[in-house]
Amino acid sequence: MSKPLFFMTILLLAGCTAGPNFAPVVDLHSPPERTPENYVVQRGDTLYSIAFRYGLDYRGLASANGVRGGAPIFPGQTLRLVDNVVGNTAPVTSTITQASPPSVSTTPSAPKVSSAPSRSTPVQKKSTVASNMPKPVPESFTGEWVWPVKGKLLRGFSASQFAHKGIDIAGNMEQPVSAAADGVVVYAGSGLVGYGKLLIVKHNERYLSAYAHNNRLLVKEGDQVKQGKVIARMGDTGTDGVKLHFEIRKDGKPVDPVALLPKEGSR
Template identity: 45%
Template sequence: MNMAIGMNDRSRLRTLRLGAGLGLSLLLAQLVGCATSGGTSESIEARPASAPARQPVTHGQYRVRSGDTLYSIASRHGWDWRALAERNAIPAPYTIRVGQVIRFSGSGPVVPMAASGSTASAPVTTTRATRSPVTAPATMQPSGAATVSSAGWTWPANGQLIALFSSNSSLNKGIDIAGEMGQPVVAASAGNVVYAGSGLRGYGELVIIKHSDTYVSAYGHNRRLLVREGQQVKAGQTIAEMGATGTDRVKLHFEIRRQGKPVDPLQYLPRR
């Protein structure tokens, strides 16, 4: 999945030093193939931060599904979340429920979603329903964060694998792990936090950890980040809370990059 980098983050990222061989700005530009839902790819059109805002959908309706947030629905349909809340008479704290109908038609002005895709001021809204357990294919085993592989990697979260890595450039560049809103997301290996923010469209609240001059890992769609840039973390240390920012359900999108290129995380994580 392609994405744009916010102007504020672009200037901030240029100040970080990642050591010989790999710059953070290059790494972020290469972070493509974002999370998939149920094994099917999700596409976001690439556009620079200065591109015109996406035209909002102004007709029809959407029925809320488990894992949806007001912001995720608004962003997928080109709306500003505040305008969508007003259109549907949704008061603070902007709670939505599974099965609720969100309408895009009606009277009054429509405020398009900002082109930068920033989620900094968006509310954390959740659906009021318990999601049914995900039934995965037999080849997908539940993950766990208790053991460490011989290469020093541990699972970043407990949960069921719902999407696997694909070497095809148009598909998933990591794995997706289903879970519950707010459950711990941990560092898969020791390293230094080189990015913590929401400036990369399609990844939501994202953490990137540099483990060496060769390896980095990325953790997307979190509800809340618990680490800051420049912080040293240990393998298994909690770095975020699982969420649904930038996507349509609660899950962790996890990637491992070797010299800037995506590799299959299952080749590095402990077998279950």
């Protein structure tokens, strides 16, 4: 048998035996992640973004780690990824391991006499401390939602093991993205793999909404937003085309946004 014919035979046999065993397609919108026992806080993380990433209630995560009263979290800190029952008032023995926060001395020191030019002490950058857990929440949230953008529904919510945790809406580059309800921005960044430039808005103690793949973010963490306010511009960051990936979380768990949004509003 000639060499060309031999190699062609091998290729044909390989094709026949390969069958339908194709590599699984990873959903960029909700990359599958096994929840570890612990998580080391990274720069830019908030309790909200960590809870969102692993499908936890941020209140339970805070309770499990003894984070109360606005205490900040720090890069290098280790959190237990436990979703404690909300409302549990029993004392929590914290197992947090954290990098020491910048210390501030309250005792004035005597001035030093030196002929050398004085140099100001460098200020610790605020970005070294991750955002605090509690945020003020508007009291105007009524439970009514509006569509964040107008566009064709490309992909719906999947309840099967939360394979697709929200909905995808088609649109154009730089199309305005609006807040679906009154709230406060609790995360603005691109630290969650598969979501691109992401905003998370807290509406009350139970509901969060998320807006992913934006080209530009127009609000920052801590900003109060009104329903219908333009908070971002649509883009294709972290995905394969221009679209908005929109999620609603209740008590940390994804719910179908279409069930809460008005019937009119999409096309």
